[in-house]
Every structure is written in C-alpha cells, then in structure tokens.
Amino acid sequence: GGEGGLPFRPGMSGVHTHMTNTRNTPVEALELAYPLRIEEYRLIRKSGGPGHHPGGDGIRRSIRFLGERGVASILTERRARAPKGLQGGHDGRTGRNTLRRHGRSRILPAKATLELRRDDLLVIETPGGGGWGPPRPRGA
Secondary structure: OOOOOEOOEOOOOOOOOOEOOEOOOOHHHHHHHOOEEEEEEEEOOOOOOOOOEOOOOOEEEEEEEOOOEEEEEEEOOOOOOOOOOEOOOOOOOOOEEEEEEOOEEEEEOOEEEEEEEOOOEEEEEOOOOOOEOOOOOOOO
C-alpha cells in the first residue's frame, strides 16, 4: 500500500506489501506459480492522505482465477480503520477486498479464506498512507 508521510518527505506509493520479502511481488512470478492472470495492477491515485508531506498511494490488483477450483487466504489490514495522519495530516483511504463472481460483487473481510472457481475475480485494494503535517493551502 502507501507509506505514511514522514517529517522529511512524502510517503512512497505502492510499497510495504510484505510479500515474499520484496517490496512488490512481480506479476510474472504470480502468473507462473499459480493458475491466475493479473488483469489490473495500478496505483489508486489520491488514496494517500493529504498533508504537508502526503501519504503514498495504495495499489489495486485485479486477479482472475483460471483453475477449476482453488482456495485463497487473504490476510490484510486497514479495511475498517483508515491509516491515521500525523501532526495534522489527514488519514489515508482504507483498503478493500472484493470477490466478483457471475456478475455479482461481495466485499470480503480483512482476513478470509475463500473457495475460488474458474473466472472469479479477486480485487485487492491496499490502503493509502496517512499524511504528515497540515496540508498546505492551495497556491502556497
């Protein structure tokens, strides 16, 4: 997701995903290891909290399951409570997990184990980081 803003710089976007000891698991590694296709992978613009040093933006991943049946575990944070801004900075946006199956969407909890079927789409949106310090007035 997005890193929180710091006293000396804005937060970085799309980092701290805590997956495989890398900043971000490469799409190719996931697609080679599992029966899935990454259909969308992008920053969620303006998901970081405003501040003198704004929080970094989170990531949106849309993952299509290609196997007949499978199981996925989701272990995420900051779905109910936003990442807090500090020293007058504003909160970042919460994350969200969504399962789309047969044209219907279902919001998933932060932690879940779910059965997947062919063509299910799992959308994972990571939170934006909180901002640091009061936002600057426009034009300042």
